[in-house]
Amino acid sequence: MRRRSLLLAAVPAGLVTLAGCGGGKSDSSKASASPSPSVSSVPPPKIVDGPLPAITAGTKFGEKPTVAKGQGEPSKDLAVKTVIAGGGRAVAENDFIQANYLGQIWNTAKVFDNSYDRKSPLVMQLAQGSIIDGWRYALVGKKVGSRVQIAVPPTWGYGKAGQPQAGIKGTDTLVFVIDLVDVFNSKSSAKGTEVPQTDAALPKVATNTDGNVPKVTVPKTSPPTKLVSVYVLEGDGPEVGANQAVLCQFQGLVWDSGKTFQQTYGSGRLSQFSLQQMQEAVKGLAQGLTSKKVGSRVLIVVPPDLGYGDTPPGGGVIKKGSTLVFTVDILAAM
Known part of the structure; x- marks a missing residue:
């Protein structure tokens, strides 16, 4: 893990993290206390x-x-x-x-x-x-x-x-x-090169780069049973390491209903989280972002065994056995 800057507070203001969706930890720090x-x-x-x-x-x-x-x-x-x-x-x-x-x-x-x-x-x-x-x-x-x-x-x-x-x-x-x-800021988006979306069995993701939420169209078919992570827009930045944290825009949807359970687009906020800590909340999201390039928009489909499985967060649209769909704009890695 990288050494943390002396300049930063323990939890930067104005962030949302996916721990709000479930029981995982959330902290944007990268190493020792400061x-x-x-x-x-x-x-x-x-x-x-x-x-x-x-x-x-x-x-x-x-x-x-x-x-x-x-x-x-x-x-x-x-x-x-x-x-x-x-x-x-x-x-x-x-x-x-x-x-x-x-x-x-x-x-x-x-x-x-x-x-x-x-x-x-x-x-x-x-x-x-x-x-x-x-x-x-x-x-x-x-x-x-x-x-x-x-x-x-x-x-x-x-x-x-x-x-x-x-x-x-x-x-x-x-x-x-x-x-x-x-x-x-909250209007930032990925700015990468469009990658053809030719697999009819996967959701289609809009390629707008205006900071607004990209529309996601989920096919009316059974979801994949294995983790999917593909570029929608491919950036030219460095690849994200498994020990890094990311600053991003994201949205999360449930495959079966198409309902959104959390997003930053249009919320006035960004999300910042450690991939190592995300392993404790939504393992498939952490794995799907690893090795993807900064500046990219990534579609990630997370099967239940790499998501919330049989213990979804209470009171929301995520149910037992839900497959999750994420779009993530990777703005920076650190």
Whole structure:
């Protein structure tokens, strides 16, 4: 399992997970416990241009930067500088961002965390209680493809308590270099290449990419008895590993009735879950997403023995022995 970022809260806000459908666990964290940033009651910071230490190496977008030690006293305000201006979509409050970053302490230049060495951008929600406030205020309005450098005083970082496990004191100003790789919200969809749907024995899935729920037409035939996982739209991103978590849009239907039991499309939310933990809730969904490419829409048909079997969640449309049909837009993996 990958090491969890120091920036994230225990459970990011604005998510739904499939544990709501049954008795499985749900948690978007990827590894060891990490303290949540405190929910700030202080007013928004004044944003200033500097001072900020020089980036001395790794100056291109996507390269691991080397940052000099801060000179003199840092600002008591939030210092923000767009080092490289991107041309992608602007980030809004409550969006999920995908970013590479490096963080170090102003007066020592000690690097306490970075995603470049993990070779996997971090996915996080820009929402109060999900991430330190310095990031929230600094990144709203910045565009995908941008490199942003910020200096975060304790008030909008970890406060007076600091972050002892990372060696951050309550008086430390933190310096970050952040490369904005992508941004997602509730209107995001897969953007892959259409794959012909030629098997009449499988549901047909719409290929709209406007964030609206794709229509699913279930054939009036007996469902398959084995797990099915096929592309509807095939993306060009990396394959999802069995030890990763995914950020996605999804809907789940029951084969026999065609009724939807849960979905994110049109709900104003996204879903984020670990495939390892999904093994405890809907094993077939976890297996069906493993090795599929980021950016894809996937049709997954889950037979009862890999779904809820004879113990469906109470009060819903899923019955004993139900075959489940999922469409999943894989937006990011981490």
